[in-house]
Amino acid sequence: MNTIANVLLILQTVASAGLIMVGSVVEGYGYGLSLGTDWPYRNDIFHLALRGDPEAWHRIIATTLGVNAVVLAILLRDVNAISGLILIGSTALLGMATLNVLAGKAPAFLHGFHGLLAYSTMFAYLAELLPGSPSVWQLMETTIPVHAFLFMVFLGGMVTGQRGYQRAIGAFVIPKTKGQWVFVVHGLGWALLVLTLAYYVGSYNGALVLALLQALIGFMLYQSVNASPSKPGIITVFHQSMAMLIFLALVFAWQIRIPFLG
Numbered sequence: 001m002n003t004i005a006n007v008l009l010i011l012q013t014v015a016s017a018g019l020i021m022v023g024s025v026v027e028g029y030g031y032g033l034s035l036g037t038d039w040p041y042r043n044d045i046f047h048l049a050l051r052g053d054p055e056a057w058h059r060i061i062a063t064t065l066g067v068n069a070v071v072l073a074i075l076l077r078d079v080n081a082i083s084g085l086i087l088i089g090s091t092a093l094l095g096m097a098t099l100n101v102l103a104g105k106a107p108a109f110l111h112g113f114h115g116l117l118a119y120s121t122m123f124a125y126l127a128e129l130l131p132g133s134p135s136v137w138q139l140m141e142t143t144i145p146v147h148a149f150l151f152m153v154f155l156g157g158m159v160t161g162q163r164g165y166q167r168a169i170g171a172f173v174i175p176k177t178k179g180q181w182v183f184v185v186h187g188l189g190w191a192l193l194v195l196t197l198a199y200y201v202g203s204y205n206g207a208l209v210l211a212l213l214q215a216l217i218g219f220m221l222y223q224s225v226n227a228s229p230s231k232p233g234i235i236t237v238f239h240q241s242m243a244m245l246i247f248l249a250l251v252f253a254w255q256i257r258i259p260f261l262g
Helices: 003-028 045-050 054-076 079-102 109-129 136-142 144-163 178-199 201-227 235-251
Strands: none
Touching: 003 054, 003 109, 003 235, 045 054, 054 079, 079 109, 079 136, 079 144, 109 136, 109 144, 109 235, 136 144, 144 178, 144 201, 144 235, 178 201, 201 235
16 A cells, blocks of 8 residues: 555545544534435535534535545546545435424434444555455455444434434433334344353453443433533533444454453
8 A cells, every 4th residue: 555545545544534523523413404304505604613513514524524525536446545535425425305304304223324334434544454355345254343333323323313403312211202113123223232242252342341331321311401401511422432442442452351251
């Protein structure tokens, strides 16, 4: 891999992670519809970005990723670079759908797919950086806990999509609304991830520890969403940060030496 391609690849990987994190800021502070449902641009987008609108930055970073993805596909011409380009394009197309989900005009599962594709995009470029540049699709097939993780990401996006832009999930013992049922299924997705990581604990005990900690942050986010549905705040960013760490712990098989975890 030549030096230019290597630098662009590192920037692409970091920016892919950054885009996901900026998205969590958008959600946490109620900027999801700050630019309306027009996609992708408005004439004042750079002005809004300079004023600190994270949704404007979200779209600018996404565009930069798209341009860089084309360059990398031309330079590298391998399965990961081409897959990354296709995944970025698919994620961008779902960007408009996500805005309509928040506006109550589209089904919640589209929001879930948006998050799923965002993590898959980052996975494609991470795979290219690994020794030997293994195919992202081969890695997805063989890294079994990633399946449960991506399923949980999809369900987490559905939780956000189902409650819309300003609706609380609500306190409950027995689910009564669609939003509460989706939240419960998301919890079951977390349980599936934990059980999968427990089964493969010898290889992924770092991810297991992080997944267990995520339950506490998830409960805190649930409380924040109910207290302030339109602006749940910084806990949204913490929740996404923990998800990002779990994902990286899976990709790089991080180990934490705790006797009872293997």
